[in-house]
Amino acid sequence: MMDESKQEFYIQQFANRFLALEGTGVLILDSEFRIVEISEMVCAVFGCNRADLVDKPVEEWFEGLSLKPKPFDRSLLHGATFRNRSLSWNRNKISHELMLDGEVLEFNGVTTGAFVLFRDVSHMMxxxxxxxxxxxxxxxxxxxxxxxxxxxxxxxxxxxxxxxxxxxxxxxxxxxxxxxxxxxxxxxxxxxxxxxxxxxxxKPKEIKRVPLRIGQVLQEILPMIRNEALMYNVTVLYYPKPELLPILADKELLKQVFLNLGKNAIEAMVGGGTLIIRECSHPDEPNKIAVEICDTGTGIEADVLEKVFDPFFTTKSQGTGLGLSVCQRIVHDLGGSIEVSSDVEGTQFTVCLSYASGELEQELKASGGERSPDDV
Ligand SMILES: Nc1ncnc2c1ncn2[C@@H]1O[C@H](COP(=O)(O)OP(=O)(O)OP(=O)(O)O)[C@@H](O)[C@H]1O
Ligand SMILES: [Mg+2]
CATH class of the missing domain: 1.10.287 (Helix Hairpins)
Structure with missing residues (x-):
C-alpha cells in the first residue's frame, strides 16, 4: 500500500509539470466560474497575463478577448462536458487552431468547479x-x-x-x-x-535537360508575345544579358513557362501598359540566373496571391487556371524556383534557374551556341 503523502508528493509534481507544458494548456475554474489557475501555454496563445486573470470570472476574460461565440459557458458546471471542441484564434498574424476538452471537478459528490484543456493543433491542421x-x-x-x-x-x-x-x-x-x-x-x-x-x-514528361542560353529561349517566344501584346495595346521591353552563362533546361518546356507568364502579364493590363522581360544574374545565388517578368497591370490582392499557383484557380471567365500551376511544375522539375510579388502598380514573376555545370558548358562552347543580343 502506497502511503498517501508519497502519492500527494507525486501528484503535486505532476500537476506542476502539467501546468508548465507547452503543447497543452490548462484552465481551472471554481464553482463560480472564476479562474483558479491558467497555464503559461494559454496565456502565451491569447497574449495575456496570468496575474491579471486569476480570480476573474472566465466570461470577463472571454469578453476582453472579444471571443465570439464563447468557446464554452457555465453549463459546463452542470455537466455539459465536451471533447475536441475547436477554437480558432489569431494573434500577431499567427493563427492557432485549438482543441478544447472540458470536464467537471467534484468533491464528495458536489461540483466544485471545472477544468478545460487546450491543445494547439495548428501544426496538424x-x-x-x-x-x-x-x-x-x-x-x-x-x-x-x-x-x-x-x-x-x-x-x-x-x-x-x-x-x-x-x-x-x-x-x-x-x-x-x-x-x-x-x-x-x-x-x-x-x-x-x-x-x-x-x-x-x-506526370512530368521525360525532361531533356540540355545546356542552353536563356536568351535563346526568350527570343524564340518573343514574336508570339509581341503579337499578343499588340492586341492589348501593350509595349514589350526586352532586356537581354548575353554574358549570362548557359543554364541546364528543357527548351520547349521553358518556352511554355515564359509564354504563360507573358500571357498572364498581358491579360492583366486591360487598356494597355508595359511588359518588361529582363534577364539577370541571381542577386543572392551566384550559380543561378533570374528572369523577371514585370507588368504594369492590375496587381494581385493578397488573398488571391496565395492561390495563384493552385490548379484550376482563375479569376478569368475564360481561364482554366492551369497556366501557373503548369509553370510551377515545370520550373520545379527543372530544379528552379518561381516567385511572385505584386502591388497596385503591377506584378512581377521571377523565375530562377541554375547554370549548367562546367563540363556541359564546354560542350556548348564546342557546339557554338552563341547568340547576339536582341535590341530593346
Ligand atoms: N500578371 C498577373 N497579374 C495579375 N493577376 C495575375 C497575373 N498572373 C496571374 N494572375 C492571377 O492568377 C490567376 C491564375 O493564373 P493562371 O495562369 O494559372 O490561370 P489563368 O490565366 O486564369 O487561366 P489560363 O492560364 O489557364 O488561361 C489568374 O486568373 C489571375 O487572377
Ligand atoms: Mg494564365
Whole structure:
C-alpha cells in the first residue's frame, strides 16, 4: 500500500509539470466560474497575463478577448462536458487552431468547479491541408492521365481530316469555307494545348535537360508575345544579358513557362501598359540566373496571391487556371524556383534557374551556341 503523502508528493509534481507544458494548456475554474489557475501555454496563445486573470470570472476574460461565440459557458458546471471542441484564434498574424476538452471537478459528490484543456493543433491542421492539397493534385493527375489520352486520339483524326478538307477546298478555291476550316483547326489546336497541359500536370514528361542560353529561349517566344501584346495595346521591353552563362533546361518546356507568364502579364493590363522581360544574374545565388517578368497591370490582392499557383484557380471567365500551376511544375522539375510579388502598380514573376555545370558548358562552347543580343 502506497502511503498517501508519497502519492500527494507525486501528484503535486505532476500537476506542476502539467501546468508548465507547452503543447497543452490548462484552465481551472471554481464553482463560480472564476479562474483558479491558467497555464503559461494559454496565456502565451491569447497574449495575456496570468496575474491579471486569476480570480476573474472566465466570461470577463472571454469578453476582453472579444471571443465570439464563447468557446464554452457555465453549463459546463452542470455537466455539459465536451471533447475536441475547436477554437480558432489569431494573434500577431499567427493563427492557432485549438482543441478544447472540458470536464467537471467534484468533491464528495458536489461540483466544485471545472477544468478545460487546450491543445494547439495548428501544426496538424497545416499537415492535413497539405495532404488534402496533394490528394487533390493526385486526383487531378489520375483524371488527366485517364482522359487526356482518349481525347487526343480522336483529335488527331479530326485534325487530319480537316487538313485534307482544307486542301480540297484550296483546290476548288473555296476561300470562305476554307476560313471556317481554319477556325476549326485553330480551335482544335487550343483543345490540344489544354490536353497537353493536363498531361503535364499528371506526370512530368521525360525532361531533356540540355545546356542552353536563356536568351535563346526568350527570343524564340518573343514574336508570339509581341503579337499578343499588340492586341492589348501593350509595349514589350526586352532586356537581354548575353554574358549570362548557359543554364541546364528543357527548351520547349521553358518556352511554355515564359509564354504563360507573358500571357498572364498581358491579360492583366486591360487598356494597355508595359511588359518588361529582363534577364539577370541571381542577386543572392551566384550559380543561378533570374528572369523577371514585370507588368504594369492590375496587381494581385493578397488573398488571391496565395492561390495563384493552385490548379484550376482563375479569376478569368475564360481561364482554366492551369497556366501557373503548369509553370510551377515545370520550373520545379527543372530544379528552379518561381516567385511572385505584386502591388497596385503591377506584378512581377521571377523565375530562377541554375547554370549548367562546367563540363556541359564546354560542350556548348564546342557546339557554338552563341547568340547576339536582341535590341530593346
Ligand atoms: N500578371 C498577373 N497579374 C495579375 N493577376 C495575375 C497575373 N498572373 C496571374 N494572375 C492571377 O492568377 C490567376 C491564375 O493564373 P493562371 O495562369 O494559372 O490561370 P489563368 O490565366 O486564369 O487561366 P489560363 O492560364 O489557364 O488561361 C489568374 O486568373 C489571375 O487572377
Ligand atoms: Mg494564365
Amino acid at each position: 497545416t499537415l492535413e491541408e497539405q495532404i488534402r492539397r496533394s490528394d487533390r493534385l493526385k486526383t487531378i493527375g489520375q483524371i488527366a492521365a485517364g482522359t487526356a489520352h482518349e481525347i487526343r486520339n480522336p483529335l488527331t483524326a479530326i485534325k487530319g481530316f480537316m487538313q485534307l478538307l482544307n486542301k480540297a477546298l484550296t483546290d476548288r478555291s473555296m476561300s470562305k469555307e476554307q476560313k471556317f476550316v481554319g477556325i476549326v483547326l485553330s480551335e482544335l489546336e487550343r483543345v490540344n494545348e489544354l490536353v497537353s497541359e493536363f498531361l503535364l500536370l499528371s
